[in-house]
Amino acid sequence: MKNIFKQAVMAVGLIAAAQGAVAAGDAAAGEAKVAVCAACHGADGNSPAPNFPKLAGLGEKYLIKQLQDIKSGSRKIVEMTGLLDNMSDQDLADMAAFFDQKPLQLSGAKELKVRVNSGIEVDGLELGQKVFRAGNPSVGMPACTGCHSPRGLGNSPAGYPRLSGQHADYIEKQLRDFRAGNRVNDGDSKIMRQVAQHMSDAEIKAVANYIAGLN
Structure with a gap:
């Protein structure tokens, strides 16, 4: 687990170095450039469809990186x-700035039962909270709070x-994709892939549901 935290610190430096050359985004200029995004992500970055992520308030550095990686x-x-x-690159920075300054609307968590590896059904909200706040030390999985903050608000300067x-x-889909190696843009440190590889299906579903209701 110590190695994961060390790699997270390295990842922060790499993200900052990679994005330092891009001028600061202009949210006002970005408004005219995001029309194509509205159909899937909502005009204000609050996607109404669960298969399309909400972009509002995710963090400007993170959004810039994702747009650059997709391009x-x-x-x-x-x-x-x-x-x-x-x-x-400036267009992407402007788009990121526009979405980052929009308030995110909470999706909300729901009552949930999940079946753990022993075959027992447990309370999904309790399991999700445990995973988010404490990780799973028995398999070397760190808590989500280390990078994404206790309230899940992220760390914008670090790009989380x-x-x-x-x-x-x-x-849930992103965690499964990181675990399976279908999403690999978490940097050379592979921080999210290393975390997700230790997660069971029940833990992934539970923590995703818990996060949706965090504020």
Whole structure:
């Protein structure tokens, strides 16, 4: 687990170095550039559909990186194929700034039962809270709070996104994709892949649901 935390610190430095060359985003300029995003993510970045992430308030650095990765192809999202091809780095920074200054609307958690590896059904909210706040030391999985803050608000200067209020289905899919190696844009440190590889299906579903109601 210590190695994971060390790699997280390294990842922060790499993210900052990679984004330092991009001028600060202009939210006002970004408003005119995000029209294409509205159909899936909502005009204010609050997607109504659980398969499309909410972008509002995620953190400007994180959003810039995701847009750059999608444009370059290092993060493959079929629905966004070609949509960013004609956008400059400044355009992407402006779009990120626009969405980051929008308030995120909470999705909300729900009562949930999940079946753990022993076959027993447990309270999903309790398990989700435990995973988020304490991780699972028995398998070397750190708490989510270390990078994403106790309230799930993220660490914008470090490039770690806000999680609280995000669609549970979306968070669950991202964790499964990191675990399976289908999403690999968490940097050379592989911080999210290393965390997700220790998570069971029940833990992923439970923590995604818990995060959706955090504020």
